[in-house]
Amino acid sequence: MIKEVGIIGLGNVGKVLATFLKANGMLYWAVSRSAADDENILRNISDIKELPSLIIIAVADKYISAVSEKLAHKFGKELEGVFVFHLSGALSRNELILCENNGAIIASAHPFQTFFVTGNYENVFVDVLEGISWGIDCKAEYFPEIEKFINKLLGKAKYLSSETLAKKAIYHASAVAVSNYLTAAITLAKKMANLADIEAEDFLLPIIKTTIKNNFSDVDFPITGPIARCDLAVVKEHLENLSVKPHLQKSYAFFGAALLELIKDEKIMSEEQIKQLEAILLQKHLY
Known part of the structure; x- marks a missing residue:
């Protein structure tokens, strides 16, 4: 049973989890070389004296294997029966x-969420942790215990099938698309709103909310606007007026071209219409 937790790494994800676990009496220790002076935070793995029932490795992907090696080297067979998770969405x-070879119960437990937190970490639990899905890569017999722990984090554990694990890079890319690429689209719209001297929040936020709602409705591809209508004159006018800010013009063209690729896949526009739009959006000077 997972009762107490040690966390290695206090970056965006680790800090949120450590704050939540501490508030709920489950944090055993945390390790962070870059944290401010705090007697409850250890500086190195070598400073760990006792093992909790779960160790969460919350470091960048490129360091996970090295941390596993350090734990295995320091504790050896003391890891028997200890759960060890990493949080990567891309790695298995x-x-x-090396921890498993010493008896640890290993898993990848990936929180499907963005952890760019603004404001006070004490107030993020509901917004950031509640109701999110965690993709779990573990041996099937250990999933029930891991699920109980994820429930304590207010989340929903999802056992990843062998088919999904074989395509884990795509699984992770979907999270990147909905977080980073959505941020790029919203940032582009905000900058254009500023250029047009309108208040971004008042004008854009209702569209953002409705668009998200529409995309999780029964409609497969709820697009509208000049590209969906193949309104060539309007698309040209947009690009011409954005020439005062070439980086915005280029970004707008990129997003338009990406939308066209999805339109092709959905087969909702004629080949001739697509060619006409590509002639506008894929002009060499824009790339």
Whole structure:
């Protein structure tokens, strides 16, 4: 049973989890070389004296294997029965194989959420953790115990099938698309709103909310606007007027071209219409 937790790494994800676990009496220790002076935070793995029932490795992907190696080297068979998770969405649980070789129960437990937190970390639990899905890569017999722990984090554990694990890079890319690419689209719209001297929040936020709602409705591809209508004159006018800010013009063309690729896949526009739009959006000077 997972009762107490140690966290290695206090970056965006680690800090949120450590704050939540501490507030709920489950944080055993945390390790961070870059944290401010705090007697409850250890500086190195070598400073760990006792093992909790779960160790969460919350470091960048490129360091996970090295942390696993350090834990295996320091504790050896003391890891028997200890759960060890990493949080990567791209890597498999096999990054922790050296811990497993010493008896640890390993898993990749990936929180499907963005952890760019603004404001006070004490107030993020509901907004950031509640109701999110965690993609779990573990041996099937250990999933029930891991699920109980994820429930304590207010989340929903999702056991990843072998088919999904074989395509884990795409699984992770979907999270990147909905977070980073959505941020890029919203940032572009905000900058254009500023250029047009309108208040971004008042004008754009209702569209953003409705668009998100529409995309999770029964409609498969709810697009509208000049590209969907193949309104060539309007698309040209947009690009011409954005020439005063070439980086915005280029970004607008990129997004338009990306939308066209999805339109092709959905087969909702004629080949001739697509060619006409491509002639506008894929002009060499824009790339």
